[in-house]
Amino acid sequence: MSFWFMRPARIDDVDAVMELAKLTGAGFTNLPPDRDSLAARLNWSDRSFAREDDAPQDELYMLLMEEAGTGRIGGSALLFSRLGVRWPFYSYRMSCLSQFSQELERTIRLDVLHLVNDFNDASEVGGLFLHPDLRTGGLGGMLARSRYLFIARHRQRFADRVIAELRGRIDENGHSPFWDGLGRQFFGMNFDEADTFNSLNGNQFIADLMPKLAIYTALLPEAAQAAIGQPHESGVPAMRMLEKEGFAYNGYVDIFDGGPTMVAATNSLRTIKAAQPMPVAAVTDMPDAERRGLAAAGQLRDFRAWSTSATVGENGLTLPSHEAATLNVTTGDTITHVAR
Template sequence: MRAAHAGDLQPLYEMAKLTGGGFTNLPADRTSLTDKLERSDAALSRDDNMITDDLFVLVLENAETGEVRGTCQLFSQVGQKWPFYSYRIGTLTQHSQELKRTFRADMLTLSTDLEGASEVGGLFLHPGERAGGLGLLIARSRYLFIREHRARFGDRILAELRGVIDEAGGSPFWDGLAGRFFGMNFQDADGFNAIHGNQFIADLMPKHPIYTAMLPESARAVIGIPHPSGRAAMRMLENEHFKFDSYIDIFDGGPTMTAETDKVRSIMEARTAPIVAIAKIGGDGAKSLVSTGRLGDFVAAYAQIENRVDGVAIDPQGAALLDVKIGDTITHVSRW
């Protein structure tokens, strides 16, 4: 894993065409991807501790071939350029004394509660590379990046999971709710949002709560449900101490997972130490995720690590991947 640069535009575009829709952070649009890379470059060029509206793009590179085969993104603080909307699931309880009955109604309320949080997203691994723990490498490298640049990120972090998309590329949730107000199908709205942002939601979406009982069953059935391809991602987030806290995406109804940044498992369990030896690691060594470097020099890879009294030993292959030597400092966390 390394920081992206302008030369990664073409492989990012090729991967974006494989996402299948509902993947707002990786649109199959060259102009939007160029803007993302330029924005990331600006964020990587600013070496201070101010938290602002930064975007960082990382890519997975095959060290042997130089091919880019995966990517992810980090947003330092959402809701700064335009509001960050979610639906919050709530319940309204009412009691009738005459009927001696209590009625509970689930409701969706348009919310900007998550503004100011950081976000991890845009994770995509090329279909030809889905083996060997590379998805975990992409996902967990984001948390080591955050740990290395902690002052640039908020105290709360979120991850939006893609919701259920049907075989035709449509969204039952969008069709049952927002589509009725916008006169746009899901593909058009999703594409517009990916390129232009979601301010049009503020302009057109009704502000009053929506009773879920008034939605068609097809829409109710997918509220808070991830796309089948996102179930593994949801489990990874849960392993990192994220949880589903009643917030869903306004477009496809997918779950928004949240966590306290300092309690994310990879951030909390990671350790920083100097390299005191580069040597073949025996049976006591741990297969770890290891990172080094700041900002544009950030890299992460799997390596064998062994704790020593005054630092750590790293295997030669891992040291070569990370381009580190004795005396350099690395951050490592066990693979699990």
């Protein structure tokens, strides 16, 4: 049986990450299929892992899922420590405006989009991508929750709020109904061009050109209205996982494709609340058994996370020897453990 684990990305992973990026499709800005951009992200991540100061500034931590024995890379997960440092972080916030006419005896309720920077200084989890061949057997859950285990082991490096942006509706031709109905009118470029420019250069151009006044959604095409707050069909399972973790959709959407932005208090996340530091009481040979929990060990560049068959006893965890050997864990080490 294959054994997969999470580890920090390295600069020399660029080719493997590029192969993942080629599979992501439109709207996945955290993994652009551009080698130079990915190399820049890997360098950014490497500097972040090497940084000694714990206060969040503008770090990117990239984690990769590796198969033990083969070195194959099967997925990615990203964490951003603090948004809005290099340039403002933009979202649309949906509100409802009610207006009443006594003469007509009619109340009109209108949805309105406001361009806001409400998530400046928050942390973000993103870049979650699992190779299509591996989307069975619970690997997606390990991939996603490894980010929260990393936060739990490095809590001071992250803010008290965390967000997750989900890719919005994009058709089979790569068109975004939301962008076509709104953003394209002000930027003169299609969704793919805007999405690529944003992933390579950042979103300062939004601040330069996007109208700052409120936008009445009733003025948008019906397809654009219907896309607001809706995830891409491939992102529905991810949205369910986020909700199970404690994230909620509160009316914030992505400025490009209208996809939902999920929000949570960092300390209230299910994995972080349940995570327990435990000593490794014993390492023993045992047959590969059901993986009943998740575990994480090491700090920063030495961080590892995996699905574990460890058993919990009065004195700590009993860890299978093949896990201990693969993850470089020995008796007496303290690891973070959480039930699945």
